[in-house]
Amino acid sequence: MPDWQCEADVVVIGSGATGLPAAIVAREAGASVILVEAQPHIGGHAMVSGGNVALGGGTSAQKKYGIVDSPDLVFQDLTDWSVVEPNGFPDYRYNDREIIRAFADYSAPTYEWLAAHGVMFIDAPPDKRGGNAVGNSVPRENHPAVMDWAMVQTGKPARLETQATRCSGNGLMRPLEAAAYKAGVEIMLEHKMTAIHREATGRRRVTGITVEHRGAALDIRARKAVIVATGGSTGNIEFRRMFDPRLTEEYCGLAGMPWSDQDASGEIAAMAVGASLWGLYNQTGEFGSGITKPGSIGCQYGYCHLHWGTGSPIFDRIRATGLAVKDWQDLILVNMLGQRFYDETSGQFTANNHGSIDPYVPNDWRNASDIAYKPNNLINAAMAGIGDGHNGGGPIWAIFDADAVAREEWKPAPPYVDIDGGFFFSAPSLAELAQKIVMKYQRVAMPPQALEETVKRYNGFVDAGRDADFAKPKPLHKIAKAPFYAAWATPVIHDTRAGLRINARTQVVDMNGKVIPGLYCGGESAGGFSLHGLARAACQGVIAGQNAASEES
Ligand SMILES: Cc1cc2nc3c(=O)[nH]c(=O)nc-3n(C[C@H](O)[C@H](O)[C@H](O)COP(=O)(O)OP(=O)(O)OC[C@H]3O[C@@H](n4cnc5c(N)ncnc54)[C@H](O)[C@@H]3O)c2cc1C
Numbered sequence: 001m002p003d004w005q006c007e008a009d010v011v012v013i014g015s016g017a018t019g020l021p022a023a024i025v026a027r028e029a030g031a032s033v034i035l036v037e038a039q040p041h042i043g044g045h046a047m048v049s050g051g052n053v054a055l056g057g058g059t060s061a062q063k064k065y066g067i068v069d070s071p072d073l074v075f076q077d078l079t080d081w082s083v084v085e086p087n088g089f090p091d092y093r094y095n096d097r098e099i100i101r102a103f104a105d106y107s108a109p110t111y112e113w114l115a116a117h118g119v120m121f122i123d124a125p126p127d128k129r130g131g132n133a134v135g136n137s138v139p140r141e142n143h144p145a146v147m148d149w150a151m152v153q154t155g156k157p158a159r160l161e162t163q164a165t166r167c168s169g170n171g172l173m174r175p176l177e178a179a180a181y182k183a184g185v186e187i188m189l190e191h192k193m194t195a196i197h198r199e200a201t202g203r204r205r206v207t208g209i210t211v212e213h214r215g216a217a218l219d220i221r222a223r224k225a226v227i228v229a230t231g232g233s234t235g236n237i238e239f240r241r242m243f244d245p246r247l248t249e250e251y252c253g254l255a256g257m258p259w260s261d262q263d264a265s266g267e268i269a270a271m272a273v274g275a276s277l278w279g280l281y282n283q284t285g286e287f288g289s290g291i292t293k294p295g296s297i298g299c300q301y302g303y304c305h306l307h308w309g310t311g312s313p314i315f316d317r318i319r320a321t322g323l324a325v326k327d328w329q330d331l332i333l334v335n336m337l338g339q340r341f342y343d344e345t346s347g348q349f350t351a352n353n354h355g356s357i358d359p360y361v362p363n364d365w366r367n368a369s370d371i372a373y374k375p376n377n378l379i380n381a382a383m384a385g386i387g388d389g390h391n392g393g394g395p396i397w398a399i400f401d402a403d404a405v406a407r408e409e410w411k412p413a414p415p416y417v418d419i420d421g422g423f424f425f426s427a428p429s430l431a432e433l434a435q436k437i438v439m440k441y442q443r444v445a446m447p448p449q450a451l452e453e454t455v456k457r458y459n460g461f462v463d464a465g466r467d468a469d470f471a472k473p474k475p476l477h478k479i480a481k482a483p484f485y486a487a488w489a490t491p492v493i494h495d496t497r498a499g500l501r502i503n504a505r506t507q508v509v510d511m512n513g514k515v516i517p518g519l520y521c522g523g524e525s526a527g528g529f530s531l532h533g534l535a536r537a538a539c540q541g542v543i544a545g546q547n548a549a550s551e552e553s
Contacts, residue, residue, distance in 0.1 A: 002197050002208060007221035008034040008186065010548045011209055012229055013193045013266060016044025017537035018523030018544070019229030020176040021110075024117060025545025026227075027183040034220060035185050036211050038192035038260070041313070042177050044231050045256035045524075046534060047152055049169035050305055052129055053114070054535040056140030057107035060115075065125035069138045075104035077136035078531065082367035087286055090368070094281040096528030102504040103529065103539050110539040111142065118175030120145045122165055143167035149174040152259060155311030172534065190214065193265060196226060196519070198273040206273065206518035225518045225548035228508070229541060230266030232496025232524030239264040240493070241391075243283040246383045247493065248392030250441035253294065255303035255494040258317040262496055266525040270500050274510040275519070278501035278527030289532060291379045291491050293347070296322025297331075297398045298417035298424040298487035303494070310415050320418035323410045323487060329476045330408055331400040332458055333489055335386055335393065336444055338434055338451035340458065342381040343472040382491050388444065395441050398489040399433075399455065402481040412485055423488035430455055433484045441490075455479045495532055496524040506544040518551060520544040 009031035012023045019035060020042070027033045041047075056062060057071045078100045081093040115121060126139040146158045146168035158166050180187065191211040197219075198206045208221040233239045235254050240247045254262065267277070283290075295304025299322035308318045325331070328345040335341055360367065383393035405412055417424035422439025431448035438445075459478040461467045467475050500521045501509040508519040522540025529536050 002210065002219035002221070004208065004219050004221040006034065006218070007208070007223060008032040009222070009224040009553060010034075010227065010545075011036070011220055011222040011225075012227045013209065014038075014044060014229035014231055014523075015042040015177075015187065016229060016231050016260070016523065017046035017049075017172070017534045018231075018525075018541035019044070019227070020173065020180055021113070021538050021541030022227045022229055022520075022522065022545035022548070023185045024176065024180050024183050025113075025542050026549040027180075027185050029546060029549035031224060031549040033185045034188060035180070036188045036191040036193055036209070036220070038190070038265075040190050041152070041259070042187065042189070043152070043169070043173040044260045045262070046537065047169050047173045048256055048259045048306055049172075049534060051144045051146075051167045051169040051172050052534070053111070053142045053144065053172065053538065054140045054531070054533070055107045055111040055142060055539070056126070056138065057104055059108045059111040059126070059142070061111065061121060061126050061142055062138070062140070067126060067138050069140065071104040071107065073137055074107050074140075075100055076362055078103070080136070080362045082362070082364055083136070084368045085287060089285040089287060091287065091530055094279055094285075095530055096279055098504045099502065099528040102506075102543060103531075103536055106539045106543055107535070110535075110542050113542055114144075114172070114176075114538060117179040119172055120147055120164070120175070122167060144169075144171035146171040147174075152314070153307060153312055154309035155313055169534075188213075191218070193230070193269060196228075196269040196273050198516070198519075203517050206516060209269075222518065223553040224551040225520055227544045227548055228266040228270055228500065228519070228521040228525050229523055229544075230525045231260065232262040232499065233264035233267055234493045234496050235262040236264035239267065243280060243498065245391045246385075246393065248390065250392050250395055250490055251291075251493050252441070253300050253302055253488075253490060253492045255292070255306060255492055257301060259314060262524065266521070267499055270508055270516075270519065270521065273519070274516060275508045276501040276511045277498065278509075279529065280498045280527070282527070282530035283496065283498035285497075285530070286379065287495075287497070287530070289494050290497070291383075291493055293378055294322075294489055294492050296324045297489045298323045298412070300418060300421060300423055300488065302488070303492045315415075319421055320414060320423070321416050323408065323412070323416055325398075326408055329472075330404040331398040332454070332479065333382075334397050334399055334451065334454055335382075336395055336442055336446060337386050338446045338454050340454055340469060341384065342377055343467065343470045345472055346378055379491055386444070390443065394443065395439075395488065396490045397437065398485075398487040399451070399479060400485050400487075401479045402483055404477065404479070405485070407477070417487065425486045426483045428482045428484075430484050433486055437486055497530050499525040499527040502526045502528065502540075505547045506540050507547070520548050
């Protein structure tokens with residue numbers, strides 16, 4: 001039996017894009033609210049995000065710029081089964097209609113709610129940044145201005161002249177943090193939820209949570225409801241492998257980490273009181289941004305759209321900024337055995353086929369009829385493995401030489417690269433470089449001769465002007481001048497797109513299709529909705545906050 005030490009009407013777990021709106025809405029509806037956050041800081045992945053928020057359905061911004069949209073059009077777009085990515089994976093086919101209907105109806109009100117709670121959207125027409133995966137029929141992407149908040153990526157505000165025009169997750173989350181304090185939400189930082197409690201008999205209502213705070217356990221009672229807003233599961237190796245067994249431990253560079261983790265704690269605690277998972281295909285499908293090519297190499301956290309600076313308040317966790325790659329002609333990528341496996345300059349699929357057929361008829365089978373299944377070669381090649389029976393592909397290393405360092409203007413030393421962590425190596429010869437690559441995820445030694453042969457063959461392609469193995473367009477630079485370098489370049493995991501089963505009211509549903517009384521969920525910890533990011537999180541936070549506050553105590 002829990003020993004309640006504090007209590008509130010509504011207890012929210014997580015202070016990200018779902019949790020803060022949920023807490024503010026519940027508080028403003030008259031409920032007392034405790035919000036617990038595992039980290040010593042608020043914001044979750046939303047804080048370090050690009051901040052682009054795809055809310056439409058007839059927002060004031062859309063109306064101002066003459067964009068005609070409606071909840072029905074949002075619903076139609078996000079349930080159009082015929083929209084597929086160039087690799088054949090359908091973005092929206094497996095979305096739960098009930099959940100999408102709620103999002104469509106709450107999309108424009110959520111935009112207005114954010115604006116009314118201090119988020120300064122850049123005064124410009126909503127656009128399609130983020131591609132068809134967030135827009136489709138009409139532009140819906142809105143951009144919160146970073147303003148003068150210190151950015152967590154750098155520890156400093158953006159340059160004065162860009163503060164009103166630069167989009168950032170800091171610009172979304174800092175105003176919401178201020179709004180939460182103003183509304184009287186009690187925020188408990190460094191309080192990590194470890195269990196959810198539910199009555200054993202009777203209505204079997206959820207009654208509260210246990211949190212861990214600096215080694216001590218604390219039971220917090222929720223008189224009305226608990227809202228799970230914990231942000232997903234991709235950081236939990238065993239959990240994510242339920243969807244894709246290849247995602248073994250070497251995929252340690254999650255986007256958004258180490259500001260906050262996606263450790264599946266919300267999903268696991270809710271499943272322990274009977275919750276079901278939902279929409280699992282959406283996690284298994286190979287969508288453009290789910291697993292990505294890193295943008296920076298030689299560090300653990302090299303996600304292409306997140307660049308950490310040494311001034312970040314969490315730089316002790318990040319350890320190295322990484323070397324941002326300007327031109328993938330400057331290096332080759334090899335697996336643990338020192339073998340190349342694809343054209344390093346190739347990108348990855350980022351947009352679907354919406355609108356590519358004229359006339360485009362939503363939900364028409366002909367939209368998808370010409371799409372051949374083409375597995376994303378970059379990610380699948382990197383994760384193909386070395387034939388030793390292990391599920392994951394193992395570390396991927398960028399190999400380059402002193403001339404590449406000069407061309408890219410890199411400084412191959414700390415704090416730019418993580419030598420102590422084992423994510424960067426250098427040596428006077430290729431054979432010595434291969435021998436030096438010893439770190440926890442390199443489970444077999446790289447044969448020195450193999451690396452030498454790979455580089456020799458590649459240099460031959462530069463002479464010939466043709467990559468006979470992987471058709472890299474006209475290989476330009478030999479790898480010949482010592483010292484030689486090996487920098488971590490393993491794919492980065494991004495979104496969680498499957499999680500707890502919820503209904504339109506964001507109530508969590510059990511394995512028998514029954515609502516678990518007093519338990520809500522939204523954002524990346526909720527399933528049934530394949531849409532990148534902030535919009536679904538904020539929208540479901542608003543819905544959850546409203547409904548949780550209206551529960552009987
Ligand atoms: C680099 C990057 C760029 C992005 N750019 C965009 C973009 O431009 N547009 C877009 O739409 N989306 C973007 N996203 C995605 C977007 O940020 C997320 O989808 C969104 O933040 C998810 O909201 P959430 O509330 O589910 O989780 P989060 O915002 O991650 O919040 C979850 C919070 O819960 C806390 N928590 C977890 N477990 C516990 C526990 N047991 N106890 C207490 N607290 C816990 C976490 O510490 C965290 O603070 C981006 C993500 C990243 C990483």
